[in-house]
Amino acid sequence: MATLTERRQRKRRVTLLDLAEDLGLSTSTVSRAFDKDAVIAPATRDAILKRAAELGYAPNPMARSLITKSTGIVGIFVTDITNPFYPEVLTKLTAGLQSIDLKVMLTVADSSEDADDQLRLLLSYQPDVVVVLAAVLSSEAIEACRNAGTPVVFFNRRPADARALGVTCDNVGGGILVADHLIGLGHRKLAFVAGRADTSTNIDRWEGFSSRCVERGIPAPRRFDAGYFSYDGGYQAAHVLMNDPQPPDAIFCANDILAIGLMDCLRREYDIAIPGDISVVGFDGISMASWPSHALTTVRQPVEKMCAFTIDLVKKLCQGKALKPRIERIPGELIERETTTRGVNA
Amino acid sequence: MATLTERRQRKRRVTLLDLAEDLGLSTSTVSRAFDKDAVIAPATRDAILKRAAELGYAPNPMARSLITKSTGIVGIFVTDITNPFYPEVLTKLTAGLQSIDLKVMLTVADSSEDADDQLRLLLSYQPDVVVVLAAVLSSEAIEACRNAGTPVVFFNRRPADARALGVTCDNVGGGILVADHLIGLGHRKLAFVAGRADTSTNIDRWEGFSSRCVERGIPAPRRFDAGYFSYDGGYQAAHVLMNDPQPPDAIFCANDILAIGLMDCLRREYDIAIPGDISVVGFDGISMASWPSHALTTVRQPVEKMCAFTIDLVKKLCQGKALKPRIERIPGELIERETTTRGVNA
DNA sequence: CTGAAAGCGCTTACAG
């Protein structure tokens, strides 16, 4: 690989000036060949592009960004990537962004203390936009973005500070879907297993679920806090739930991975039949949920649409459009599989 | 978010010159304050850093890179991210790189035609190093990196062109571990389910597994090609395998996700007991494999070590060190769980 | 339609 000589060659890639001299043109003209909107004779452009390809020349985005104030970089800021929902989203988003010639700079924040520093570092690279995936930004962080003049779009999170741009699944609506499904099946002793309590996804799903129960005259669902959106969280929650004096006959888990952890514990350690003894519903629609080993009834998030919407937002923002703060909510869809069945009251 | 006014503010972030004027110093001196190795009076540096923090100044990496020929960017190039092994790796790698002040530019290539274009785009951003995750680069692509003078490190792939830098699990050794385990259990009718046949991981695991069988005087394992390292691949392979005149009593799947798909099909569609009727072993050690729903015996890849090694490689490369082409192989570890048990010949 | 010139925000020899 990089021997010292190679490193040195590196310092000498072909430059706009090289190309200009080679062609006997000015740098201005050559530069224009790479800007689709520039005024330039078609023949000139063709010749330049042709020679550029031969010489392996491509404009240096760093140098360009110094002048244009636009880097073509979109920062993606992620925390909780252990949830299998996100790799899929990350891939789709990245691929979509690539297809409109944007590059993705990835930032992962493990802890929230770390998050602010990482965001600052990201911002120093002047991304045109930052997309926040499943993370809550501190108000300092939001302030930092504002100062940098970098627009932020939220994916799957509705920040407390309502004045934000983004897209989520209709989580309240999803919670309602689940309540209706379970109640329709005849279940009356409902429970909710929460993930991270302070996330909007958790809040909204609970809100939709619990308020719908009240609305339909069903006893308010009991609530158990797993604390995290994770397999282990679900597994532990099952213990708490089974030691409760009034175990439920149907459980809505705030997301799929929680549900899968919960079911594994229920079946293995308590010999509970699902759906025989207890019905379980998740949320997300990760592909794993469709596998026979889980066959989980769930609310599928409209990932395609959410990604497309995000990419469209990013594109507009990159074009410098002014967008009104607004969180788009796209409805999810209940997918009935094998973890829910008629309850005793059906 | 970005109203037009905000976009305009963006064009005016505080610059090195602003800071210099504010402090009545030259830009040279101010610049030196941000270079730990520069000669500068400690008191001067402190004053500069203090004021910089107040003004929210941070050096513009783009401008800097123009001169230093080093961007602080490492490109990560990924294809097959559906394998749950990779999100974990991607996260660890990114976090590790962040901790040494490097930024990650993520590139995902869906198809291999796309791959070359994407790589070229990535290269145009002048990453100091590119890390290739679970992908095979075309020889044109490798050539493009060489021309750009960008060192490449391979993670979990050993390119056919042996002159490369990188790290993998000891896949041959892992295959041997599996053969010994299965043979030790008394199994004699062994099978191998391959993922993508042309990947080095697949080749090496098969090589270790099959050659060890021969070595120990066991009938050569039959081989079934799933074609992909995926759940669906494993699921389909199970059909092929069950329609074979000589079904095996133990199966080594080239990776965990393949094994999980295979088991789901075997249990659901053929009512096969695992490990009662057939033992199954995977490879990777993804966390899912440890869940009671799968409890898969597998070879765990030394992810921590592999990531640490990669990060170290990247760091050295960024420092301009010349490194000899060499693929480091780190041994994996067989984790015995509940999908393997004594065979009839035990 | 093309070119000469200025400048984006930095760093780095070179003097002092």
Added chain:
DNA sequence: CTGAAAGCGCTTACAG
């Protein structure tokens, strides 16, 4: 230890 000056690779008014 600090500063004046050149220059990294581009783009963009401004002339022509």
